[in-house]
Amino acid sequence: MTDVTTLAALNSDHSKSNSSKSKLSGDLDSFLSLLTAQLKNQDPLSPMDSTEFTNQLVQFSGVEQAINTNTNLESLIGLTQASIGATAVGYIGKEVQAESATMPLQDGQAKYTYTLPKDASKCLVVIKDSTGAVVKTEQGQLKAGTYHMTWDGKNGYGEQLDDGAYTLEVQATDTDGKTIEKIYTTVFGKVTAVANDGDDVMIAAGPVLFGMSYIVSVRDYTAPTPPAPETDPDATPDTGETGSEGDGTDTAGDTSGTAETETNG
Template structure:
C-alpha cells in the first residue's frame, strides 16, 4: 500500500511538469486579448460602434479561462503539499509518533495511553469508554507525577471479560490534595508501522489504530525493546 502511494505521488509530480508552459501560454493569450480589446474600444468610430455582443462573449470566455488558470495553480499547490506530506509520513515509519488523540483500536493486544498532568495529583481516576460512550472499565492509576504518565489497559471490562474489537477512549480525571481538578491531556505514543492515504487524508498505522497525521504533534526515534 505504501509503495503504491509513493508511485502515485511520483506520477503526479511528473504529470504536472508540463503544466507551467500551457498555463503561461494561456495567460499570455488572455493578456493580449485584453490589450487588443482595450485598444479597439478606445479607437472605435463613435458613429459606427463595435458590436458589443461579440466582444462581451469573448471577454466572458477569457474570464472563465483566467479563473480556470487560478484554480489550476491552486490545485498544483495542493498536489505539491500532499506529496510533501506523504513523504514526511513515510519518513515516520519505524519511529514513535505522539498523537493528540484519546481513542485507539483494540483487537487482541493491550492498549497504552499517555496522559500529561499540569501538576502532581493525589488521585488519578481513569475510565475506558467504548464507541458508544459507555464505560466498560474504570479504576485508578498510580502514576501521579506532573508531566508525562502512562496507563495500560488489558482489554477487559469490569467483569473481567475481554471486550469486543473496536475503538476505545481513555478518560482521565485528576485531582489534587485539596480536591481541585488538575488539567490533563491524553495522547497516544506508539511506533508507526505504515502510512496510508484514505479518502484524501494521510493516516498512520500505529498498532491496530489508523490515526490521522494531522493529530501528530511530535516524532522521536523508537527506543530499543
C-alpha cells in the first residue's frame, strides 16, 4: 500500500454539526407550536406580552447562525486538510526528517540527529526495540551541538536486526553532574504511505508515523550503500602463480578494491 487517505473523521465532524442543526430545528418547531397555541388561547382582554417571545426567537436565531458558522469552519478545515494530504502524497518515496524519538530501520539502516544544549561529562545513546529491550548502546558526543548519526541496524553482538520501529534515547549529564533534560532528536525515514485521520495528515515511514507538523525537511531518498565484504584475515594470499603452462597472470586474486569505513554514532 502506498497511499491511505480517509475522510471518516471529517464526515463525523460534519455529522455532529448536522445533528446540532437538526436538534435546533426541532426545538424551534416545538417553540413555535407552543407560541401559536398560547396566542390562540390568550385572553383578548389581557393579551400576552410579546417581548419575551421575541427575545427567545432572537436567541434561536443566534444559535442557528453559530451552528452555520461552525459548519462552514469545519468545511474549510476539511478542504485545508485535503489540500495538505494531496501535497503529502508527493512525499511518497522521498526521505523526510521529523522531530521524533522513534526511528524506522529501513533497508538495514537508520539515521538520526541529537542536539546537546550544553557540554556534557557523560553521554550515552540507547536504542531500544518495540518491546523496550535495549539492543544497542553507544558513547555519545560531549560537546554542545547537533550531531548527525547513522546506525547500521546491528545490535551489541554484531547481529543484523530486522527492519522496524526503534526508540532512540539520549542520556546525558552536564559538567555539574546534573541530568540534561529535553535533548532534541530527529529521525530520518523513507516515506511509504500517507494517511489522514481527521486531525492531522500522517506520514508513514515503514511502521513509524509522523504528523505533518513534525516534518523538518524533505529530500530525495538515497538507498544505503551496502557494506563491503569482509576479508578473512587467515586466508592464504594469492601470489598469481599458475604453474609452468600459465602466463603467470591471475586476475581472480585482484584485491585492489578499498572498503569504505563508516563510523556510526
